[in-house]
Amino acid sequence: MGGHLGDILKAPRGQEPRLVAGGVCLALPVPDQPKLHPLLVIEFSQESSIIHGMRFSADEMLGKLARWLRLAGVDVAYRREISDADLVAEARRDNRILLTRDTRLIRTLKPEEFLFITKDRMEEQFSEFRERFGDALGEARSLSRCAECNAPLLPLPKAQVVDRVWPYVFASQSAFTGCPSCGKIYWRATHVEKILRRLERLRANP
Incomplete structure (x- = not known):
């Protein structure tokens, strides 16, 4: 690295x-x-080191957040160039909560299926995640x-x-x-x- x-x-x-x-x-x-x-x-x-807790997916606009959540030990699926339909389907199939900045995408989701990220800076996005899912961070082991x-x-x-x-x-x-x-x-x-x-x-x- x-x-x-x-x-x-x-x-x-x-x-x-x-x-x-x-x-x-x-x-x-x-x-x-x-x-x-x-x-x-x-x-x-x-x-x-292997936490069987909450699982998440992140849309393509949240790559930096996904990386730092993973460094914090949180299970976050992320890949570029995936369609909205496939992103939602994979999140539902794998029982993952979707982290997204896409206002159109959240119209297709139930409230418990997503966290809408409003901020631009990664640090503030991380804060939004922590406010709702502090328990997931508490369970996770950094650099695991x-x-x-x-x-x-x-x-x-x-x-x-x-x-x-x-x-x-x-x-x-x-x-x-x-x-x-x-x-x-x-x-x-x-x-x-x-x-x-x-x-x-x-x-x-x-």
């Missing part, structure tokens, strides 16, 4: 996390070139999801990444996680604290 959230690549859809005893991921895809992103929550457990894949990150044994990270990273880091959807490997880097501080402000700001 090199310190830039936007450098995270899109992930293939329709893949589910796979676990074995102890929360170790099975059959992570091995890419031709390592997908390396220095982002990791060191304190990680299977029980606390892939920011664009939305899949829960899973702990990886260090031996499993020996040929998939740079040698200096392997030598200097003791803990790694991986995304079961796109195969990226994550570890803790200096910019993680900056992200966590911003998430703390987003969670706390009135």
